[in-house]
Amino acid sequence: MEDLQNLTLNFFSDQELCNADIVPPSQVRARIEVSVLNFLKILNASNPAISDLPLIQRKYSNSRVNHGLLTELSRVFLSNSVSTRSLMRPNAAKAFVRVWKVMEMCYQILLQEKRVTQRELFYKLLCGSPHLFPSQTHVNRTIQDLVALLRCSRYSLGIMASSRGLIAGRLTLQEPGNDIVDCSLCGSSGYAISGDLNLLEKLVLNSDARYVIIVEKHAIFQRLSEDRFFHQIPSILITAKGYPDMATRFLLYRINRAFPDLPVLALMDWNPAGLAILCTFKFGSVGMGLEAYRYACNVKWLGIRGHDLPLLPDQSFVPLKPKDLQIAQSLISSGILQDNYKDEVALMVQSGRRAEIEALYFHGYDYLGKYIAKKIVQSDYV
Amino acid sequence: MEGKRTRFPSESQPQSVILLAKIKEFTRALLADLTNGRSPLILIYRFRSYCAVPNANCFCASDLPSGKEVLTLRRKSHAHRLVVMLRVMLVVQKLLQENKHSSKRDIYYTYPSLFLDQSVVDQAINDICILMQCSRHNLNVVSAGKGLIMGWIRFSEGERIFDCISSPNTAHLVPVHVEEVQDWGETLPNLCIDIISVARYILVVEKESETYLLGLSLILCILYTKRFLRLLVENLRLPVYCLVDCDPHGFDILTTYRFGSMQMAYDTKHLRVPDIHWLGAFPSDSERYFVPNQCLLPLTAEVLLIFLLDKRKVEAMLLRCYLQREVPQWRLELKLMLQKGVKFEIEALSVHALSFLSESYIPSKIESEVSRR
Amino acid sequence: MEFSAVPKLCLHLISSAYQRCRLSGQICRLAVILTHSSSSHSSLRISISDTGIGCCLEEFQDLWFSSTDVADNWGIRDTEIHSYQINLKGSGSSRITRLPSNTKNGANFSGSEVYLSSFVSLDILLADIHTFMQKMQILKIPNVAIQLVAEDCDVPESRYEKVFLANECKQLPMSASNLELLKSGIEDYVVKHGNNLSTKEQLKVGTACCTNNRLHTELVMEAVLHFKDFSPSTISRSSVKVLQSIDWKTYGLNLRGIVEQDGVTLLEWENLPKDIHIDMTTIPAPRKMPPLYRNLVKKAVKLSLDDLKANHSQAFLSSRALQIRGYAPDLAKTIAGLILSSSDLDFQGECLSLLGLQFQEVGTEIVESCIEERIVSVIEMNDKKPQNSQQVAPFLFEELEDPVQETEFQENDFSPLDF
Amino acid sequence: MEFSAVPKLCLHLISSAYQRCRLSGQICRLAVILTHSSSSHSSLRISISDTGIGCCLEEFQDLWFSSTDVADNWGIRDTEIHSYQINLKGSGSSRITRLPSNTKNGANFSGSEVYLSSFVSLDILLADIHTFMQKMQILKIPNVAIQLVAEDCDVPESRYEKVFLANECKQLPMSASNLELLKSGIEDYVVKHGNNLSTKEQLKVGTACCTNNRLHTELVMEAVLHFKDFSPSTISRSSVKVLQSIDWKTYGLNLRGIVEQDGVTLLEWENLPKDIHIDMTTIPAPRKMPPLYRNLVKKAVKLSLDDLKANHSQAFLSSRALQIRGYAPDLAKTIAGLILSSSDLDFQGECLSLLGLQFQEVGTEIVESCIEERIVSVIEMNDKKPQNSQQVAPFLFEELEDPVQETEFQENDFSPLDF
């Protein structure tokens, strides 16, 4: 199974796949140094020039969906279409200089073996060149540019990415040289997933679970882990408290690779955003840039789905908001959804209503667990 | 009056049993009124942590109710509040009976179209606490907000051991069920306190960053951890310092830690940390530490409206009675913020050197705080 | 004055005379005598006389002029029978002439007589008055005998005479008050002429009697269906103002506006169910009212609405109460939930017995509907009480030793940590 | 025609004749003969003759009428010397009379003579023409000898005669082209009359020669300081249009507007440094231009600007390049920072050697300025190339074999599909 996945992975990476790696600081520094040298060389050549920066485009037009042929795995990834940052176009010159500025800042942070938040980076840049970085968004976008240029993850650049992810259940984690963490003993708050991808990569995983369950919401996660649901159905619980961050997706991916036989099931709100979150776990998203694609994971949709709606009380429904319709539209037009997912989105739009997982509490706090268990037993997931 | 605000019952019964009994009593009384054709009247005391008359001879510090509200079936707004309160009470009864915990957000999402808004649920929870004379956690309603801790501490919640010492760069989630930590601490006090004693002080900061903590013995808490902080303070008896942004929001966080919030004023005594020291960032720090001008945001963010909001917020805060009464020097700094018309974030301090906060700012500030005392 | 206005004036004078009789409480006579004579200077002489409570000059002046005050010197205590002549060709106060009064010789009645002359056709006027008197029978006042006489002196044997007596009120006891008689009459009328109402039971009538001693008179207010058929006249502007000043929402009604159309005044309601018609009358229905009088009318209208509401609270719930009642199902569901989800059986039993339910028969819906019923009835009851007279009930769940003064919180600020 | 216009007309005719001489490339003679005689019908007879390339009737018609086309049948290949008389009192085409031509008898030159008569004062006209001819010396054209003769027939011994020769061009080789001569002359003039320029080195002059075969003539364009002193006339509207149509930003200039003031045309520039004056002339400077001719002028102006820029790129960087150059210090600082903050000495060494710096002599500022210099020079070099011929810069990393390049980068590009 894993071989097959590797095979497809390689197949695509040969073709047109672009990615960002988790890279140790020394290598990031080396890449930066190569950039400087190349820049100087081209500047100093017989026909001197200021080299353009080739960045992988992080636009929808450069995204491709790969529906696996040999596996069930599908993913969103970025092709190698390039958006250049050139000094020679006045409207792009600022962006060009910004990339170098951030590169310099990251280089120094890496040298000091520090890690900064994006906000701290913003202030440092604001202090040095306020005209280039008038706002945090400029910094954030430039970081993405740098990721696209150096092809390394944001975390590798020394930028702290705190993860919102939590994990609980029948899983033990061991950092080399540290005690084993038993995620079934982490209480209702679960084990906080570190934002350090290097560390996550090194974790030794062990599990006797039968299922991996992704939960959209923190509160639902708390409920299930407080109830020790993972003992009822031997499982691993994961939440990213909404849209997943890289670290959470990476750990899920690692678990998925380590235990490929465990189905990965998702419990989401019944609204377009819920499905979008599921899709981000499942396929990745363009916005995550180069770091996104590789952690695609064959997530199955457990609930809440259309045929569960009779279980919910009327008062738990609220009308769809314009934002919901927008998300629904972009989901449908993304071309990524399988047919039964599309039908589900259509149902949401048609009914004009949405409901949250919490609505199940109407039947009592124990009901949530029973609901999941029943669905799992009946293989009621798509 | 003291009896009204007791959290820990004098009886040996667990709090949940007492609360369940109170809920039943309440339901019964309500039903009796209805069957007798009487309109139920529900009296809810109002508490406040401050008033807006700085020099008044007020009782805001006294923990006495400052007024009351009477809910009846005669007003539409009351009827809605009553429905929400009873529905939340129903949820609480279930929680207590099943010994489950839930967050405010959870409760809201269960009946969103009935509640209409999260704030209504929040108010109902506060009302129930006042009515039942208990704290929020007694209702098994826990906060879902994020609280993080890192530094020189090791403790446990239930079976789980929080070992912050061995991974000093990692922020650990603050346990949800603070009560369990305390219970555990009470039964095995030595273990808990022995390990914790490595730290010399507690630093409360507004946001997560690694740049605070190199080479320092400290515990670090981040937001939404009022109860947990209180517990640490009670158990460890360490000095507590607070580092927040130099803006109205940061100052509000600081005062909430020290004096409690208006919303939860009924429970202030058990949530506030009266000994918390304001470490920074002071409005006066911008000059003392050469914060570059471009890092000083005017109390505006360009938009006039936001400017007015910030300004108005500071002006309103200046009126809070406890500032003049208890921390006049804080009030002076706040006034300075208004005068200068600029705000800045903690991050602005470290633009000159990445380790500025941990290597010079925090140590020097703590030193000056210690010498002041 | 136009010819067409003369019948209207006559009907008004008759109506006034009838009121004077009705209010006297004694057995009275109302006589309308129409005499046509080509020899006299006006072709038709109209005399309207009654033995009611008496009237005064100002009452008639009001027909044309704005009066500053109504004199209160008339009534059964007067020693004389007043007599007036209205000169239709005159102008200003010269129109009305006070004729010499006749003494009553100590008799315990009062009386008025009004004369006027006109060129209006005897036949047409007679027909109008005849119809009007039939309508007046609705009032079912037994103490008033109405005599209608018409004679053309030029034509022998032309004398027409008819006496109208309230003879349909046999079902009512003789001791019935004016108010009850009027109510019954209106009910009869509406049932007879009415809309889709098949039985009298569906008809809701509220009455109120409201006296003001300064006026030495009483006002009666009824809320009935199909007011417009009854009243010969449009509502005066003063009455419109009175109607507009009433807080209809207290009775679940929403007055959109008052429209005058073809001489008939229509009250337009918002959100009124299709099968409900609401109209009303005040008796007497004065054309112009001094402030005092106006208050009296308003009070009467409100009292009769209160009467209506007291008897038919479901139909006349205030919009406030209606809104509150909207919460009843949720409230009932929640309370039922609190009871039924409790793990304490004793508590459940206690609650059910409070509701008068047996433990065995309990289904969720039964408990819910039982509680809802009670909540609704409390809300309806609350609504019947005037706002300000609500008595203070004991606080629920509270032993209040030292009530602290209620204060208003303007600053509803959320602290950032109240997450 | 007004008297005041006659001197202007004369100067124009002289200017034209001078152009004809200059363009012939042969040694030529330009004679202006003013003869006053009270006996004749006009008091002053003016004759302007030259042995230049010859002219045509239409050239003169342009002075008053809109011409549809300039005939191209004149030039040194003509076999005759044309002769015209301008009648100032006439109107329309009758103003100009073609006099009988004299044959050149196969000589290899062309020639024109224009006569006109006026009542204008001989002294005033002579003074004007004298000044103008001195100015024309600026052109330093060695092949044209100018003869100015004035005589009052009524006054014996009044004959005035002066010959102007370009005698200051000794520094230049005899083979120097017209263009070079003109340039030198203008430089001399500006230095002599100029502003704060103390040395000739600070003066920047761009020249271009641009031929169009259809017109059988050449246009010369110079960009010089103090154009207004040189040109006797205002710029024609066609010229203004030409000037406005030029993309000045390519040369870092920003033409705010063209103002006519006291008969002098001023070009107003935006954001021009105080110590810089930019003016220009085209020779010839026709009054009205057919489209073809206009394009030629435009091309000449552009070419001479290009010439200016090629020699003085720093001063004539396009505003685009200026904007980009603004980033050079930041970029240089950043890259220097990257190099110098590195702990890897090999890397540092390699970088410095690429910059041609010695390890020892390295100070931050030196590295920065060295990088900045290079970046700036690339920017300036790039700017000299015409827009469309700029080649694509190499990528920083070349391992992308077949990039699907999308060059359009919008600052506010954002990525959707983030659901």
Ligand SMILES: [Mg+2]
């Ligand atoms: Mg959601």
Ligand SMILES: [Mg+2]
């Ligand atoms: Mg802040």
